[in-house]
Amino acid sequence: MDRFEPNLRIPGPTGLPPSVREAGARQMINHRGPEFAAMLGRVLAGMQPFFGTTGDIAIVTTAGTGGLEAAVVNTLSPRDRVLGVSIGAFGDRFAKIARAYGADVTKLDVEWGQAADPAVLRAELERDNGYRAVLLTHNETSTGVMNPIPELAAVIREVAPDALILVDSVSGLGAVPFEMDAWGVDVVVTGSQKAWMSAPGLAMIAASPRAWTAMETATMPRVYLDLRAHRESHAAGQTPWTPALAVLYQVDEGIRLMQADGAAAVFARHAACAAAARAGLTALDFRLFADQRFASKTVTAAYVPDDLDWKAFNGEVKRRGLVLAGGQGKLTGKIFRLGHLGSVTVEEILGAMSVLEFVSIEAGRPVTPGAAVAAAQVAALESFGVVTPATAGAGAS
């Protein structure tokens, strides 16, 4: 493993591009000085288009889970009624956080592998529209499902217009279009180690004017995660507490790379990698876990076949430099996950497929040499709008 760089295909932390790695090695600077202020301003401005907001974003030194906690504790009060829409482990975690701080949480549990259904959400809100907030997961990293946030938010805005919409987009934002302001989302959270191509350590949290107002009266306790303290400090070019400076160097560079490509190209690359991953894994005779109508653009989950010794198989995969993620929570041992977010390239997905093919054939699985790579390649090309022999043939038949 030391002789080559592994193909890190977990859904975060993601592999870092060379220039982002180099940024992580920069010397420290005064975090109360003008150089820092310039960088912070650049990062905040660079993020706004990806959030789809013209409003304020807070950068907090914390993992994504701390970002979710910040969304809850800044906007809510104990005994507030909260609807926690959960489609997996991270939806459960979001609800658990609200409960830990005394919110009166009703869970709307969706079968894992499915997305939340706007009609079901509508029915729940028509039954009871007294919720102070609705918790939504944009991209559920544990199942590889992406919720239809615009549709879900539209239902909430219509039926329960006073409810705050708090969205976990830790592993979504930056990789797919997000229009916070247009969709009427109140708080959205993302993390440096996902689409932003950086090391973990920073959560970025945007809030709507309504959410900033809610913070004035919300009484859940917070000091470290106080978003208003962050907003006030950011306005002065600082952070209220010493920030994860080296990670901010990396995010600054990651955004520069994303801007150089352009958002449309970043989103297209993620879509192509996702299509390639799904087609390749299917050709490898792995059954995909998620309802494919809601397949995530950033992580794909597949069942571990009943007759496969996963530990041995994955050991061999890892020995060949491909690092996959296992299942979380109740899916531990039942699925595996392949991440395709951040700096991911189609070539890395094809490389992953070639390793999985090689090890599958070695293990006697029913796999045709080259088939998975070919399927992934065609899917990626088609995702990019290239007419392939396969498409042309299909068109002629």
Place this chain on the structure above:
Amino acid sequence: MDRFEPNLRIPGPTGLPPSVREAGARQMINHRGPEFAAMLGRVLAGMQPFFGTTGDIAIVTTAGTGGLEAAVVNTLSPRDRVLGVSIGAFGDRFAKIARAYGADVTKLDVEWGQAADPAVLRAELERDNGYRAVLLTHNETSTGVMNPIPELAAVIREVAPDALILVDSVSGLGAVPFEMDAWGVDVVVTGSQKAWMSAPGLAMIAASPRAWTAMETATMPRVYLDLRAHRESHAAGQTPWTPALAVLYQVDEGIRLMQADGAAAVFARHAACAAAARAGLTALDFRLFADQRFASKTVTAAYVPDDLDWKAFNGEVKRRGLVLAGGQGKLTGKIFRLGHLGSVTVEEILGAMSVLEFVSIEAGRPVTPGAAVAAAQVAALESFGVVTPATAGAGAS
């Protein structure tokens, strides 16, 4: 400023040694894999001697302030009576956190620049020994004062044996001896960007068996900062949430450097740098802020002379590559601070003195060329036990 590396003399983040910088540029790995587990185990074991504990330490992705919040919310319940001993801005912050979570906080305010007096603490605890916890600051970064923790802890253990002793040693631990177990301290917090020679982003929090027990019944809400979740996850070679991985790479390397030097040499180097800073600033006709009996080994604060245009002076100092910190809270504009912790060398302090000398002379301050560097040099040598001409002369007179 771009043509040379500044002499970053703020009390954290501190300048990083080359090998620590390089560690920050490492590629990401699976934070649920064996390579991570080995690193985490190495870091935890390497830290224990500096904490003076054989007990469990939690590594949390947060700034030091989040570490203080973790100390409070994990061990206390709303309405618990807490004595907040404050000798500066960070003592005030510690108390503020406890109050924000509903503790009934009594402040024992000490004049800034002074240390807490064990006799005064004893009197307070004899008046009222019903406190559930006492909050202490080890090294008060805002004033450059180091509290006598062993003496203060001994008083608490004697007069209020049931009180938990929670210590902010964010900017102390690792730079000076600390004997958590022997002193009877219950929770102590430090941060990666201080003595540990790393970028900010990680707080390291050790708890005594009594503190771990207290966590079982403490009811202040916490999820992200839950130390028991960290302890449980650390035992499995992981962290409960995605950690600031690149910072952990750096801390791993920082500890390796500290171990290579040996703790005694690390402490001696900090003592010598502190002595040099104090002697040099005094020779520069700056009046030191702290009562020198309690002068900090990691940061020195001095008054801005009334007749000095600090903005112009500091601008020139900065232009020559020396970065100082200003005052905090009510000391803003009244003092400046010079940090000497982490990878600091005596040579860096001498360099700082030469810049301050140069700019002082330029500014017409009453400074003899070479005097501050000489004073700092002699103080450092004497701190290392070297007999200097000055000492020899003093001995002969």
